[in-house]
Amino acid sequence: HASVGAVQQHFVEIVRPVAERFGLRLVAFGHDQNVSLSGEGEGEQGEEGVLTLSDAWGTASEPAPPTPIDEAPYQILMGTIKATLGESQRYQEREVVVSPMLALWKTDTRFYWNLTRHIFGYRHLGDEDTYNGAHTVNEAIRVDALIDNVRFLTKFILNWDEAQEWGRAQA
Numbered sequence: 001h002a003s004v005g006a007v008q009q010h011f012v013e014i015v016r017p018v019a020e021r022f023g024l025r026l027v028a029f030g031h032d033q034n035v036s037l038s039g040e041g042e043g044e045q046g047e048e049g050v051l052t053l054s055d056a057w058g059t060a061s062e063p064a065p066p067t068p069i070d071e072a073p074y075q076i077l078m079g080t081i082k083a084t085l086g087e088s089q090r091y092q093e094r095e096v097v098v099s100p101m102l103a104l105w106k107t108d109t110r111f112y113w114n115l116t117r118h119i120f121g122y123r124h125l126g127d128e129d130t131y132n133g134a135h136t137v138n139e140a141i142r143v144d145a146l147i148d149n150v151r152f153l154t155k156f157i158l159n160w161d162e163a164q165e166w167g168r169a170q171a
Contacts, residue, residue, distance in 0.1 A: 002063070003062055003063070004060045004061070004062055008028065008029050008053070008060075011028065011053055012026070012028045012029075012033060012053065015028070015051060015053060016033065016035055018051065019033070019035045019051045020035045022048055022049075023048040024048055024049050024050060024051040025049070025050045025051070026050075026051050026053075027050055027051070027052045027053070028052075028053040029053060029054060029055065030054070061110060062110075064109050064110070064113070064119065065113060065117060067100070067117060067118055067119055067120065068117060068118070069100050071118070072163060073118035073120075074100075074118065074120070076156075076159050076160060076163055077120055077122065077156070078098040079159065080152065080155050080156045080159050081096070081098050081122070081124070081152070082096045082098060083155060084124070084148065084151050084152040084155055085148075087151070088148050088151075089144075090126070090144060090148065109121075124148060124149050124152040124153075125141060125145055125149070126145070128142075129141050129142050129145035130142075130145075
């Protein structure tokens with residue numbers, strides 16, 4: 001995973017030849033880039049205009065550190081998901097596959113980076129469990145989905161409690 005600086009530098013490398021070709025001054029992420037004129041611009045650098053690269057909203061943040069999936073926290077989460085869905089009347093006779101994925105949201109995770117490497121985003125809902133979608137007016141979930149959520153959270157808490165007891169017994 002690349003840093004914000006690495007991504008910004010990559011953009012500069014892509015855009016620099018365009019600025020050079022057209023005699024544009026290149027200002028990238030608040031820094032004036034020295035470009036050499038090599039093409040269609042006839043005057044001094046920047047006479048033809050300025051090409052500006054910026055973080056439009058000033059919200060660039062470093063990528064979240066990867067969460068290990070071969071350690072106990074993920075394994076307990078995965079096992080709890082499988083057990084809960086395996087017992088659900090809504091998922092009977094369907095194989096449950098749990099897989100990590102790239103989450104494109106991370107608005108809150110940065111607050112936990114110094115606390116743990118085990119940061120998960122999980123929503124125990126299926127595609128047809130919500131009414132009207134998320135983050136909208138009249139947001140709601142189906143009753144059977146709510147019951148499955150309670151079952152999941154109960155199992156998850158009990159599994160963690162049991163895992164901690166097992167860990168203390170092994171120490």
